[in-house]
Amino acid sequence: MSENKKKNLFDSIKSKGKSLEAEMSFFDHIDILRKHLLRALAVVTLFTCGAFYFSDFIWHSIIMAPKDPNFWTYRMMCKLVEAFPNVISQEFCITKIEAKIINTQMAGQFTLLMNSSIVAGLMLGVPYILFEVWLFIKPALLEAERKSASGFVAFASLLFILGVLFGYYIICPMSVNFLINFTVSPDIENTFQIDSYLSTVLTLTIGTGIIFQLPVVIYVLSKLGVMTPQFMRKSRRYAAILILVIAAIVTPTADPYTMLIVALPLFLLYELSIMISANIQKKKLLAEKEFYKN
Template sequence: MSDNKAKDLIDSIKKKGKSLEAEMSFFDHLDVLRKHLLRTLAVVTVFVCASFYFSEFIWSDIIMGPKKADFWTYRMMCNLVETLPSLIPQEFCIKVIDAKLINLEMAGQFTLLMNSSITAGLILGVPYLLFEIWLFIKPALLDTEKKSASGFVFFASMLFFAGVLFGYYIIAPLSINFLLTFTVDPSIANTITIDSYLSLILTLALGSGIIFQLPVVIYILSKLGIMTPQFMRKSRRYAIVLILIVASVVTPTADPYTMLIVAFPLFLLYELSIMISANIQRKKLKAETALYKN
């Protein structure tokens, strides 16, 4: 065998070895990810069982809360009308919600009970899910990146729960009141199915929780160099229009007060995202300056 053929054979063996090593590494990562997912599933299952145990409280006090006239949001709205009668119209005070919820399926109420318990378990398990995600990506980060992202789980969880509470206490009751009382013709009665009612509450609450993750998304994009504060400042006017559109869609009421109540926290989130992106950019420029000096 010539020297060239022997060299080609050795190179081929080396390449095959590297390929096998990379393949093993890939499957090792899959195995680690599987363990994280299994632990998350176990914790979420515990929360689902706990939610099922407290299902009566969840249904009567939480899910059916926005349908009651003494709900916290409606009481605060009436207090605002009494405090600022010259600025806020009397229609803003909601004292009666007259609508009938019905079930059309034999196992409908049991299915609703299971679905609400599973959803509650998932919501409660979000912090642990974020913690497992952090444990999975942490080994791939540099020490400086680990330090800067050490509060990821806490802040992402707080923003998620803040969004869920905002959707539940602000967006959901305003939307429910409007949709339950809106009629195209007085002869058409609003008899709402319970699964439609539950779907609306869960969609608004979870949707708000996801929207409130905007600062986290901007943080990651800024770290990757995709998003900059200059771009966000230039796009502020377009962002304002988009926020107003989103606020008008999720709160289909005719008055501007409701839309502004929903839009205001979104404005704050956008400005907070600009501050986060600017802070990351300053740190990057500072590190580059220190590197050039050395």
């Protein structure tokens, strides 16, 4: 066999070995990901079973609470009216919420019970799901990247919890009160299906938790070089308009105070995102200077 043929044969064997190694590495990663997903699913299932066991408390004290005039948010709103009667309108104090919520399907209430338990399990399991995500991506990061992202799970979980609480105690009761009491004509009685009510509560609550992940998204985009603080500062006026539009949509009331209460945390999140992006850019510039010095 000639030298050229031998060389071609060896090159072919090497390339085949590299491709096989890559395939093995790919399937190894898939297997590791499967294990992380199974652990996360087990924890979510455990929380779901716990939510099913405490379903009476979840339904009466959590899900149906924004429909009750004695809900914490409504009581605080009335106290604000009492404290600032010349500034805040009396309409801001909510003392009556009248609406009939019905079920029109034979298995509707059981389905709602199962769905609400699963959603509760997912929400309670978010910190652990994020922890499993961190464990999966951690080996692929450099030592410096691991240190800079070491608080990812705690920070993302805290933002999600704050978002859920803000959505549940601020956005949800204001929207529910407006939608339940709003009438086009006094001849039309508001009667809502329970799945519509549950969907509204969950959408507003979980949606706000997801929106509060904005600093985490900006952190990742800044690390990738997609987002810069200069761009975010230039886009601040457009971001302000977008935030006000979002606040107006999620709080469909004519009261400007309600919209501003919702918009304020979003403005703060945007400014926090600018600070995070600026900090990442600063570290990148310092690392480049150190690299060129050496």
